[in-house]
Amino acid sequence: MKDVNVGICGLGTVGGGTFNVLTRNAALIAGRAGCNIRIARVASRRNRDDLELGDIPFSTDIFDVVQDPDVDVVVELIGGYDTAKELVMSAIRHGKHVVTANKALIAVHGNEIFDAAEKAGVVVAYEAGVAGGIPVIKAVREGLAANRIDTVAGIINGTGNFILTEMRAGREFSEVLKEAQDLGYAEADPTFDVEGIDAAHKLTILASSGIGVPLQFEKAYTEGIAGVTPYDIAHAEQLGYRVKHLGIARRREEGIELRVHPTLVPKAHLIAQVDGVLNAVMVDGDAVGQTMYYGPGAGDEATASAVIADIVDVARAVATASDQRVPYLGFRPEAMEDLPVLSMEDIQSAYYLRIQALDRPGVLAKIASILSEHGINIESIMQKESEFKDGRIPVIILTHTVQERQMNLAIADMESLGDIDGKVIRIRAENFN
Amino acid sequence: MKDVNVGICGLGTVGGGTFNVLTRNAALIAGRAGCNIRIARVASRRNRDDLELGDIPFSTDIFDVVQDPDVDVVVELIGGYDTAKELVMSAIRHGKHVVTANKALIAVHGNEIFDAAEKAGVVVAYEAGVAGGIPVIKAVREGLAANRIDTVAGIINGTGNFILTEMRAGREFSEVLKEAQDLGYAEADPTFDVEGIDAAHKLTILASSGIGVPLQFEKAYTEGIAGVTPYDIAHAEQLGYRVKHLGIARRREEGIELRVHPTLVPKAHLIAQVDGVLNAVMVDGDAVGQTMYYGPGAGDEATASAVIADIVDVARAVATASDQRVPYLGFRPEAMEDLPVLSMEDIQSAYYLRIQALDRPGVLAKIASILSEHGINIESIMQKESEFKDGRIPVIILTHTVQERQMNLAIADMESLGDIDGKVIRIRAENFN
Numbered sequence: 041m042k043d044v045n046v047g048i049c050g051l052g053t054v055g056g057g058t059f060n061v062l063t064r065n066a067a068l069i070a071g072r073a074g075c076n077i078r079i080a081r082v083a084s085r086r087n088r089d090d091l092e093l094g095d096i097p098f099s100t101d102i103f104d105v106v107q108d109p110d111v112d113v114v115v116e117l118i119g120g121y122d123t124a125k126e127l128v129m130s131a132i133r134h135g136k137h138v139v140t141a142n143k144a145l146i147a148v149h150g151n152e153i154f155d156a157a158e159k160a161g162v163v164v165a166y167e168a169g170v171a172g173g174i175p176v177i178k179a180v181r182e183g184l185a186a187n188r189i190d191t192v193a194g195i196i197n198g199t200g201n202f203i204l205t206e207m208r209a210g211r212e213f214s215e216v217l218k219e220a221q222d223l224g225y226a227e228a229d230p231t232f233d234v235e236g237i238d239a240a241h242k243l244t245i246l247a248s249s250g251i252g253v254p255l256q257f258e259k260a261y262t263e264g265i266a267g268v269t270p271y272d273i274a275h276a277e278q279l280g281y282r283v284k285h286l287g288i289a290r291r292r293e294e295g296i297e298l299r300v301h302p303t304l305v306p307k308a309h310l311i312a313q314v315d316g317v318l319n320a321v322m323v324d325g326d327a328v329g330q331t332m333y334y335g336p337g338a339g340d341e342a343t344a345s346a347v348i349a350d351i352v353d354v355a356r357a358v359a360t361a362s363d364q365r366v367p368y369l370g371f372r373p374e375a376m377e378d379l380p381v382l383s384m385e386d387i388q389s390a391y392y393l394r395i396q397a398l399d400r401p402g403v404l405a406k407i408a409s410i411l412s413e414h415g416i417n418i419e420s421i422m423q424k425e426s427e428f429k430d431g432r433i434p435v436i437i438l439t440h441t442v443q444e445r446q447m448n449l450a451i452a453d454m455e456s457l458g459d460i461d462g463k464v465i466r467i468r469a470e471n472f473n
Numbered sequence: 474m475k476d477v478n479v480g481i482c483g484l485g486t487v488g489g490g491t492f493n494v495l496t497r498n499a500a501l502i503a504g505r506a507g508c509n510i511r512i513a514r515v516a517s518r519r520n521r522d523d524l525e526l527g528d529i530p531f532s533t534d535i536f537d538v539v540q541d542p543d544v545d546v547v548v549e550l551i552g553g554y555d556t557a558k559e560l561v562m563s564a565i566r567h568g569k570h571v572v573t574a575n576k577a578l579i580a581v582h583g584n585e586i587f588d589a590a591e592k593a594g595v596v597v598a599y600e601a602g603v604a605g606g607i608p609v610i611k612a613v614r615e616g617l618a619a620n621r622i623d624t625v626a627g628i629i630n631g632t633g634n635f636i637l638t639e640m641r642a643g644r645e646f647s648e649v650l651k652e653a654q655d656l657g658y659a660e661a662d663p664t665f666d667v668e669g670i671d672a673a674h675k676l677t678i679l680a681s682s683g684i685g686v687p688l689q690f691e692k693a694y695t696e697g698i699a700g701v702t703p704y705d706i707a708h709a710e711q712l713g714y715r716v717k718h719l720g721i722a723r724r725r726e727e728g729i730e731l732r733v734h735p736t737l738v739p740k741a742h743l744i745a746q747v748d749g750v751l752n753a754v755m756v757d758g759d760a761v762g763q764t765m766y767y768g769p770g771a772g773d774e775a776t777a778s779a780v781i782a783d784i785v786d787v788a789r790a791v792a793t794a795s796d797q798r799v800p801y802l803g804f805r806p807e808a809m810e811d812l813p814v815l816s817m818e819d820i821q822s823a824y825y826l827r828i829q830a831l832d833r834p835g836v837l838a839k840i841a842s843i844l845s846e847h848g849i850n851i852e853s854i855m856q857k858e859s860e861f862k863d864g865r866i867p868v869i870i871l872t873h874t875v876q877e878r879q880m881n882l883a884i885a886d887m888e889s890l891g892d893i894d895g896k897v898i899r900i901r902a903e904n905f906n
Binding site: 057061062065068069071072073137150154155157158161162163164167173174175178179180181182183184185186187188191193248249250251252253254255256259260261268271272275276278279281283286288290291292294295296297298299301302303304305306309310311313314322324325326327328329330331332333334335336339341342344345346347348349352353357358361362363364365366367368369370371373375376377378379380381382384386387388390392394420422424434436438465467468469470471472 | 490494495498501502504505506570583587588590591594595596597600606607608611612613614615616617618619620621624626681682683684685686687688689692693694701704705708709711712714716719721723724725727728729730731732734735736737738739742743744746747755757758759760761762763764765766767768769772774775777778779780781782785786790791794795796797798799800801802803804806808809810811812813814815817819820821823825827853855857867869871898900901902903904905
């Protein structure tokens with residue numbers, strides 16, 4: 041198996057996350073990529089004590105990575121414009137593929153960078169630059185390749201979405217911003233986030249790769265959320281709308297709309313339900329209709345997930361035969377795990393139970409005691425009035441997670457009580473948190 | 474530019490959609506794929522008068538497609554098990570790549586098919602088999618390649634989700650099923666949909682390609698929705714839960730949970746908000762955290778979108794250099810459109826307006842008349858009590874979509890009225906429908 045060698049430039053949040061995930065999931069990633077992804081060199085102004093570099097060469101000069109003949113893929117995670125651009129252009133000149141999480145760089149200098157990369161015959165990939173871990177660049181460039189994409193719209197700045205979410209409780213912008221800074225969601229200088237500049241960088245990239253127009257960040261309209269008041273948010277709610285800070289790109293006959301601003305969206309629309317620091321991108325295509333992609337838009341390992349997806353793409357393209365690029369089931373056959381499918385007795389779930397109890401003293405106590413005997417904890421319980429005046433009282437129970445085997449035993453015990461009418465109704469429940 | 478030649482087998486809903494989208498968007502798709510996707514042959518038991526085949530060879534025998542030396546990619550859209558399997562295996566033996574929308578075929582015979590394809594060195598792609606137009610197979614096999622995926626769960630049968638959505642209004646299963654059949658959402662024999670067999674096919678594929686275990690459809694647990702009552706749905710709602718028909722695959726240390734059944738999910742979770750015939754798949758990865766993919770799970774062109782994405786993947790892999798597989802911005806540079814970015818005066822939007830009107834007779838009439846003069850229609854209007862007892866009455870207006878230029882003029886006119894205090898507050902609004 042051929043190795044693909046990566047050089048990581050920058051050991052900040054995303055650089056550290058990328059190092060950790062590549063290391064922790066090395067075997068799994070190799071099974072997916074069809075080759076080993078080897079960290080050949082790491083460079084950063086400052087080293088980090090918490091990363092176990094082992095014998096991986098470390099430089100304080102990021103340009104060492106570009107010079108290293110061992111490195112196939114330069115991973116640019118230093119951020120900013122000037123040095124990052126110099127690094128990427130130098131990597132391209134050296135014939136290296138580039139993976140970056142730098143949305144500002146791509147939005148502002150992308151046309152020039154891609155032009156150079158095209159001539160040099162190297163890949164420049166930037167999934168991590170837009171919406172963090174959500175593979176939305178892959179969706180628009182590949183998954184929706186059949187479509188004329190007319191609209192791309194999204195919540196693509198988690199800080200702004202956190203602030204607007206909290207403001208629904210009637211809190212002022214400045215107060216929530218302060219909290220976001222304390223929580224580490226917002227920078228000391230929050231301009232990029234709250235003024236929509238960061239969102240405009242991402243929107244510029246989404247519009248180009250979805251709709252197929254050149255990158256033109258300088259023409260994007262940007263309006264921040266500092267002027268949004270809880271008063272207007274409350275009125276919008278009364279009208280059935282939620283205020284979100286959206287980036288919107290829309291193809292019209294005469295041209296492209298490219299704009300970031302606070303926007304009312306109907307509460308019933310899924311994108312209105314995306315709260316807190318999470319991101320979501322909606323894409324409308326002429327064939328597919330409306331699709332949406334949701335997940336963490338920032339964070340060390342979430343962003344690393346996208347960085348590594350790009351590395352795996354490069355590895356699959358350069359190290360495997362074209363007809364074997366992506367393994368049929370995502371993993372090379374020898375990397376599949378032959379895990380057994382568990383019987384239903386062995387699954388774990390929470391449960392909704394409806395028990396038709398006869399109206400006799402002590403029934404509830406008997407039910408509770410059966411559940412307890414089988415190690416089943418009750419999350420909530422509702423005893424309803426009998427609707428049918430037939431002496432049967434519906435008892436509704438939501439349990440914590442338990443093995444289904446225990447639940448089957450408990451239900452059998454309950455059904456054998458003389459105080460229960462008919463079968464116990466059981467629906468499984470999941471919290472997904 | 475090299476052509477990639479496809480042969481379409483089956484002209485049902487998805488076959489017709491694939492033909493139409495490939496034809497309508499041919500130039501756009503070529504710009505994305507880096508080569509022309511040419512329909513070299515079409516085969517179907519019955520031809521369709523509504524499709525403009527022109528001089529494309531048509532056969533009533535689908536096996537003609539496999540025999541045709543011109544065909545590079547066999548697109549299997551006939552459905553079912555036996556003939557479809559024979560067709561796909563024959564295509565593989567002839568060294569053709571295969572694209573299919575047939576979830577049943579892949580879930581039941583996939584291990585055997587992939588084994589043969591691996592030996593023959595051909596691609597077998599099946600994005601359209603799972604969640605229709607949503608590129609979720611691409612997400613798990615490529616976009617999340619860095620992750621150990623622990624949970625995949627989804628609403629992957631639109632018919633079932635439509636029925637459960639309608640049952641929230643207190644309607645019985647059998648009544649809504651009848652309506653779904655009348656609307657064409659459910660088959661005359663609804664077993665595959667309402668018993669969860671269709672969902673189990675898709676879940677089997679998602680579990681394998683996400684978690685990396687062999688396909689084992691026969692071990693999936695399947696429980697339908699016929700036993701769900703509006704009575705239990707109402708109780709679940711009271712507890713803060715919604716009942717969804719979910720497919721759930723979960724990696725545990727001892728094995729894999731693989732199950733389809735009615736499930737309570739917290740109303741606050743995004744997946745609980747997915748209503749009607751729409752699909753959504755949630756994927757939890759150890760690096761990325763929780764992501765979700767949403768959109769149409771069926772339909773002629775939505776499914777065609779996924780079929781063609783797979784065709785484009787094959788075309789990019791076999792017809793372009795590995796370092797040029799996906800163009801930087803999704804389209805080959807010469808296929809980019811140099812559409813101008815519109816000025817904000819030229820964009821179109823709906824608007825939320827808050828006007829601080831002075832408490833004088835006729836103010837509302839003046840505002841309404843200004844909007845009307847500029848061709849702006851009112852969607853809804855709220856006149857609030859003055860909160861400050863200062864003689865100012867907030868008037869809240871939601872407008873229909875209009876050009877921003879008109880809105881700017883209207884706002885200027887309103888602000889020059891003597892009856893308005895301060896600036897008009899304006900927030901843009903979008904319905905995204």
